[in-house]
Amino acid sequence: MEYVNPEGLRLDGRRFNEMRQIVAEVGVVSRADGSAVFEMGNTKVIAAVYGPREIQNKSQQKNGHALVMCEYSMAHFSTGDRRRQKNDRRSTELSLVIRQTMEACILTEVLPHSQIDIFLQVLQADGGTRSACINAATLALADAGIPMRDLAVSCSAGYLNSTPLLDLNYVEDSAGGADVTVGILPKLDKVTLLQMDAKLPMETFETVFALASEGCKAIAERVREVLQENTKQLEYRRAA
Amino acid sequence: MEGRLANMWRLTVNESKFVETALQSELRVDGRGLYDYRKLTIKFGKEYGSSEVQLGHTHVMGFVTAQLVQPYKDRPNEGSLSIFTEFSPMADPSFEPGRPGESAVELGRIIDRGLRESRAVDTESLCVLAGKKVWSVRIDLHILDNGGNLVDAANIAALAALMTFRRPDCTVGGESNQEVIIHSLEEREPVPLIIHHLPIAFTFGFFNKGNIVVMDPTYIEEEVMCGRMTVTVNANGDICAIQKPGEEGVNQSVILHCLRLASSRAAATTKIIREEVEAYNREKSLQKVKRHPTLAKPEVSGPIVVVKEGHKMSEDEAIAAEISREYVERLNLSSVELKSSKEQEAVAASPGNFKGGPSNWDPYTEAMDVDSLKASLASRGVSVTKSTIKKKANDSGNVQKEVTGDLEMKDTAETTKHKSGEMTLKDAVKPKKKRKNKSS
DSSP states (O other): OOSBOTTSOBTTSOOTTOOOOEEEEEOOOSSSSEEEEEEETTEEEEEEEEEEEEOSSGGGOBTTBOEEEEEEEEOGGGSSSOOOOTTOHHHHHHHHHHHHHHHHHBOGGGSTTEEEEEEEEEEEOSSOHHHHHHHHHHHHHHHTTOOBSSOOEEEEEEEETTEEEESOOHHHHTTSSEEEEEEEETTTTEEEEEEEESOEEHHHHHHHHHHHHHHHHHHHHHHHHHHHHHHHHHHHHHHO | OOSTTTTOOOOOHHHHHHHHHHHHTTOOTTSOOTTOOOOEEEEEOSSTTEEEEEETTEEEEEEEEEEEEOOOTTOTTOOEEEEEEEEOTTTOTTOOSSSOOHHHHHHHHHHHIIIIITTOBOSGGGEEETTTEEEEEEEEEEEEEOOSOHHHHHHHHHHHHHHHOEEOOEEEESSSSOEEEEOOTTTSOOEEOOBOOOOEEEEEEEETTTTEEEESOOHHHHHHOSEEEEEEEOTTSEEEEEEEOSSSOBOHHHHHHHHHHHHHHHHHHHHHHHHHHHHHHHHHHHHHOOOOTTTOOTTTTOSOOOHHHHHHHHHHHHHHHHHHHHHHHHHHHHHHHHHHHHHHHSSOOOGGGGSSSGGGOOIIIIIOOHHHHHHTHHHHHHHHHHHHHHHHHSTTOOHHHHHHHHHHHHHHHHHHHHHGGGOOHHHHHHHHHHHHHHHO
16 A cells, blocks of 8 residues: 655655644643643543652552552544453553653652552544653643653654654554654653564664654654643733 | 552662672673673473573573464454463562563563564464464463563563474365364374564663663663663564663663664574574474484485384384395305305315415405495395306316406495495395295
């Protein structure tokens, strides 16, 4: 199948280095300490953060560090076919990956004896749910006012029809080509998350990896904008 | 969000400080260099598709089984490959019985991604009847001892088990032409899986905020390290999978450095696995053939024979050996008789007086080996008669002539040996009957 036409346009009309439209909003769950909705094209994720609060299970307490918990789940209506069940292997792995990514950017050492819970729910899945979840979690953590080193952001890139493509949608993702998901701390310029599957030669991987990193930086800008916009809103409300 | 960390074994502060400080001067607690691998041993079980891998103290067992199932609807002509991990509670204090924990799931997913998404195993060849029956291959990975770096060891165990796995051969037939007949292992030679390339996992540990990189971390280092990355590469230099699940951030250059290190390592590990598998396969095929230690020539037992036939063969061979031995003795005797008959005319001598002079030169007992005798049995009778005729012709009875005659005989014997190099022992038996008939 042709995923990139001769004019260099993809199935949904994007260029190879073009991202889908990003819509983000914070403070969407009223009872949560921090929450956010993050949309990337048709992928939509909602995140809620509770904490820092007292550790519920004392045996899990870590010395001098906050305990970060994460639960990723996909709504049953999020995909075309309703076969995904809760607690399958994929979501277990994603919960682990997202938790460890967020742990790396939260200043856990300034919040000892406390627990931070991150709940993530995929409302619509159209490829790149992993990245969308990390971005949503970052927004929600920032909304909850949890001290962080940096805003961890993530973006994916793939390789189809011998073209590196930024931000794959579901059709492109399930085409069987490579899929590289990168999570970075943009200010520190460090890579925390890196996942890849399918086969890629070394040089190709480097270009795809570079493209995904560029995508991350673009998302980081957008995330920052959203947070600044939110802060402005809060300021107006206080003044009023 | 179950009770992770509940039973965690923790390193003391002193120990972890020690490990970290040592690493800063490029020393590891077990004396390896930063990028050295631990010793890898691969063992195989008696059955097809079982392997045991030991990487230092880490011990992983892999077992592959296959079953005929209905294919997935979206892939009607592809078999499936699934990986199951079992973290036995005896291997590590933090492993809990019951449902697989996060680390078990992650390990399975990493190996799964390396093997399946890179299409290392040809799943289309596992299809028997499109849309109805395909082989579903299941890899079970049991962690028996956790000495650190489970991913690499489990990955190698999975590969070794897959490479030695044989599925029973099956054909489509029956009344409706839609029935699948599975042939037992005795009936038909089982079929190996088609493996395109070997994706090999290499795990790196990051220390000191990602500044120190270590290959193949032990369980002590795993406790101390702040980040981890598993790179799955094959010997062709392709990257099949990468997993760096969050944790401490590292620079891009460090990641690319790790990738290069891993792909430079892949060829060596591939070689080790291939060699071990080949040795196992050779041994396995040798087990099928029963050889007779002294008599069987390589020409005789060239192709692989199924065990039952092998038995039969060896019996035949035993009989043949028995007969040929008898025959050799008789030949010796007959040669002696022949000699004596010659000798009677030339020099009156008894068989006992043979040794010494050129006239007593006996090619059968001294210069000829048993093999050439056996091989040239067919020609023996002829040559003997020939020489007697010759001898009668030049009736002068010169001793010297006789010797040359005998020498000729030896030559013919040897040439026939060369010609009949491919003859089997069964062929050697035939002339005996001829002779018997002649004599009787």
